[in-house]
Amino acid sequence: MSCDSATLARDLKYLCGHGYELKKATAADMFPQTVHVETVCLLSKFHEAKHHVNVTVDMDEMDLTSAESKATYEEIKKYVAVHNDGMKVSNLYIAQVQAKYGIIERENYNLPKSEDTKHPQCPKEKEDAIVDALRFFRMI
Structure with missing residues (x-):
């Protein structure tokens, strides 16, 4: 998303109107010594999902992953x-x-x-x- 507040407000208004909810926002100064700052937003739309699947995984039933099977x-x-x-x-x-x-x-x-x-x-x-x-x- 863009950094200027008018654009950010416009984008958030659009996204919130389409079922998204702003959970968190933070500014990221990716280009020091310039006026440009990126905004990183965490958006959630889980409550709008009509179909979702809850999955429970028992770690005892899983095979070893390749990372777990490597010894130093x-x-x-x-x-x-x-x-x-x-x-x-x-x-x-x-x-x-x-x-x-x-x-x-x-x-x-x-x-x-x-x-x-x-x-x-x-x-x-x-x-x-x-x-x-x-x-x-x-x-x-």
């Missing part, structure tokens, strides 16, 4: 340490195991300069511990 590296490290006599795993090992199972969070921009760079490979016992953690967190 620190959570994975802690799980591995607690369940494997204090075993420590590195972020590199976790990333290698995740890549092996097709879990790629985002593109890696920290790539080596040369193609023949050698990286330590995750030992089998640490890989098994990380896989156990990934299963616990329902990532695989």
Whole structure:
């Protein structure tokens, strides 16, 4: 909506005449050092709805969302340490195991300069511990 009061009043009169109710309005100075100010309005028309559906969702019945099924590296490290006599795993090992199972969070921009760079490979016992953690967190 426009900022000048005449235009705002005209717009609100029109909207209120068509079933909307002004709940809240605030000025937003998006262009400092100018005379222009935007008005942000929260309008509601719920009471005019002829048909609406009330929905009740029980969170226990829902599957995990993708955000809930992702554990951080620190959570994975802690799980591995607690369940494997204090075993420590590195972020590199976790990333290698995740890549092996097709879990790629985002593109890696920290790539080596040369193609023949050698990286330590995750030992089998640490890989098994990380896989156990990934299963616990329902990532695989």
